[in-house]
Amino acid sequence: MSKPSLGVVAVGNALVDVLTQVDDAFIKEQNEKYGMEPGAMTLIEEVRAVELYAQMPEGIESSGGSAGNTMAGFASFGGKGGFIGKVADDDLGKIFQHDLRSMGIRFDTQPLIMGSKTGRCLILVTPDAQRTMNTFLGASVELTAGDIDKTLISDAQVTYLEGYLFDKENAKNAFIAAAQAAHKAGHRVALTLSDPFCVDRHRSDFLKLVESHVDILFANEEEIKSLFMQDDFEDAKSAISDHVEVAALTRGPKGCVIIGDNEEITVDAAPVDKVIDTTGAGDQFAAGFLYGFTQGRPLEYCAKLGTLAAAEVISHMGPRPQASYSDFLSKAA
Amino acid sequence: MSKPSLGVVAVGNALVDVLTQVDDAFIKEQNEKYGMEPGAMTLIEEVRAVELYAQMPEGIESSGGSAGNTMAGFASFGGKGGFIGKVADDDLGKIFQHDLRSMGIRFDTQPLIMGSKTGRCLILVTPDAQRTMNTFLGASVELTAGDIDKTLISDAQVTYLEGYLFDKENAKNAFIAAAQAAHKAGHRVALTLSDPFCVDRHRSDFLKLVESHVDILFANEEEIKSLFMQDDFEDAKSAISDHVEVAALTRGPKGCVIIGDNEEITVDAAPVDKVIDTTGAGDQFAAGFLYGFTQGRPLEYCAKLGTLAAAEVISHMGPRPQASYSDFLSKAA
Numbered sequence: 001m002s003k004p005s006l007g008v009v010a011v012g013n014a015l016v017d018v019l020t021q022v023d024d025a026f027i028k029e030q031n032e033k034y035g036m037e038p039g040a041m042t043l044i045e046e047v048r049a050v051e052l053y054a055q056m057p058e059g060i061e062s063s064g065g066s067a068g069n070t071m072a073g074f075a076s077f078g079g080k081g082g083f084i085g086k087v088a089d090d091d092l093g094k095i096f097q098h099d100l101r102s103m104g105i106r107f108d109t110q111p112l113i114m115g116s117k118t119g120r121c122l123i124l125v126t127p128d129a130q131r132t133m134n135t136f137l138g139a140s141v142e143l144t145a146g147d148i149d150k151t152l153i154s155d156a157q158v159t160y161l162e163g164y165l166f167d168k169e170n171a172k173n174a175f176i177a178a179a180q181a182a183h184k185a186g187h188r189v190a191l192t193l194s195d196p197f198c199v200d201r202h203r204s205d206f207l208k209l210v211e212s213h214v215d216i217l218f219a220n221e222e223e224i225k226s227l228f229m230q231d232d233f234e235d236a237k238s239a240i241s242d243h244v245e246v247a248a249l250t251r252g253p254k255g256c257v258i259i260g261d262n263e264e265i266t267v268d269a270a271p272v273d274k275v276i277d278t279t280g281a282g283d284q285f286a287a288g289f290l291y292g293f294t295q296g297r298p299l300e301y302c303a304k305l306g307t308l309a310a311a312e313v314i315s316h317m318g319p320r321p322q323a324s325y326s327d328f329l330s331k332a333a
Numbered sequence: 334m335s336k337p338s339l340g341v342v343a344v345g346n347a348l349v350d351v352l353t354q355v356d357d358a359f360i361k362e363q364n365e366k367y368g369m370e371p372g373a374m375t376l377i378e379e380v381r382a383v384e385l386y387a388q389m390p391e392g393i394e395s396s397g398g399s400a401g402n403t404m405a406g407f408a409s410f411g412g413k414g415g416f417i418g419k420v421a422d423d424d425l426g427k428i429f430q431h432d433l434r435s436m437g438i439r440f441d442t443q444p445l446i447m448g449s450k451t452g453r454c455l456i457l458v459t460p461d462a463q464r465t466m467n468t469f470l471g472a473s474v475e476l477t478a479g480d481i482d483k484t485l486i487s488d489a490q491v492t493y494l495e496g497y498l499f500d501k502e503n504a505k506n507a508f509i510a511a512a513q514a515a516h517k518a519g520h521r522v523a524l525t526l527s528d529p530f531c532v533d534r535h536r537s538d539f540l541k542l543v544e545s546h547v548d549i550l551f552a553n554e555e556e557i558k559s560l561f562m563q564d565d566f567e568d569a570k571s572a573i574s575d576h577v578e579v580a581a582l583t584r585g586p587k588g589c590v591i592i593g594d595n596e597e598i599t600v601d602a603a604p605v606d607k608v609i610d611t612t613g614a615g616d617q618f619a620a621g622f623l624y625g626f627t628q629g630r631p632l633e634y635c636a637k638l639g640t641l642a643a644a645e646v647i648s649h650m651g652p653r654p655q656a657s658y659s660d661f662l663s664k665a666a
Contacts (some may be wrong), residue, residue, distance in 0.1 A: 053431060054431070056431075056435060057435050057436065058396065058405065058431075058435050058653065059428075059432065060395045061394035061428065062393045063391065072391065091424040091450075092424055095392075098386060098391075098392075100391075102389060102390050102391050103390065117424075316650070317655065318393060322354070322650065
């Protein structure tokens, strides 16, 4: 077995974000009318996406998608990686494709020629810097097991799976195919739970996946509590330790807890002058952690890279780095 | 003559910006190969736009266009306005249209159905926060005199023209039609010179336009020097004072000079913690100035609003407000 040439290959939804600043009343009104989940992600259909967009203030567009954001951060650290996900053959698809490839990420999944447009995530950022997401998945749900490039996966130390993909059956099968290919090559599988409501929707499938296929789990406090249906973080933390090799549990401003082989490490959040937009915080934490991990560094160092990347991304609008993360390598040492 | 219900109607290129951070070496290499003008705007064709984009790092997309940016700022101050410009019937065109309409700007120019795509401006921001622009005008050059909505124009106190439109003959005719409609209604015409190289390309036409049609002129130091072919700012300043009612001359970190009826006012630049991206500085200065002007405020107050808006926009990536400019109204008083 030759040494993998890539650090991470991610499998995720290929989405372009539309980010806009709104007041709390806007979220409240939308929530009352349509059941939008404040601070979380709600899946919407195309008609609703068009309608909501028409009501939203001016936005900025940025390539997004949880796993895509993580790969952007991973590349900013200097990591080599790949991405598997489905765009359509349209303007937004070209933007998504360009952005990943421009940073050296291998991304060769065939775009969808007929059918849905490229998926988009309408993100409403409130004055407290919290983001509420409304996702029209579009072409991204057309990802199937046939799109999983097993050669690419067997060439990566870690295959990183985005929980959000679990929202569609096709994509779920793609997930399992990717995890199996990674393990067949003797490599690791990482999963991010993505969202407490996503966990609610698919709890038993997630539990099965974690037990049978996952080596490294990323989750925030709400997600891990939801997975094990525990009200208390300590109880949820105890529950996960038997199931995976490493669990990286993030707690927002309280930092993170890493549970590894016979050790538990707590790392404080990195300081931020002013939190502008929390979009991408978890994604960039995973980017930093995975970069350290694929470089064979100790878990504490991995966690520190994660907190530094998360601090950068929440200091501006948008889910991807606006500064080079390679500067964090010495800072975390 | 009834009182106009709008403050400003702008006529300009309808463009979506793709903003990206690059190092100086990238600009140098592109300049050597293709004659890109560092710090200025270069017009490019679609083939070159595709090629350059492929070489650019990850970007963020934002509705742009000089006059469109000004209208976004004007609306952020609380102003009512309109926009005339040409997008195509595609994703980027829908983004541009959405963004203006979302802030209450009237924008009803018919999109181009067949032909070019929506224009885009590829903007390279260097570590010194300077932006170098490469514009594929696309559908925006298909604006003709027939697109000038004279009812809209006669309903605005000021018709604001973007110098960049002078780069195409059709659009130049649209310009003249707009200026004539404004004056016929007894209202004012404002012009921004946009770019020293744009002035170079069309000096005699600009001089004729300024003399015959323009009441309020916006220019930065380089542009006004180029218009009168003067090496010295003081000489250029003297030259303009006979031609227009008001000249608002911006000087970057040195602030601005306003030349009005028997008065000359100097206003310092507003302080900025860290300059991130100068894209939109001139556009937002014009937004603030025009807001004050259409409220009948003294020139010094107008200039202060301009400097505050410019300071906000250069403190982040992107050419449009990310904070409400209405907060500046008391600050400038």
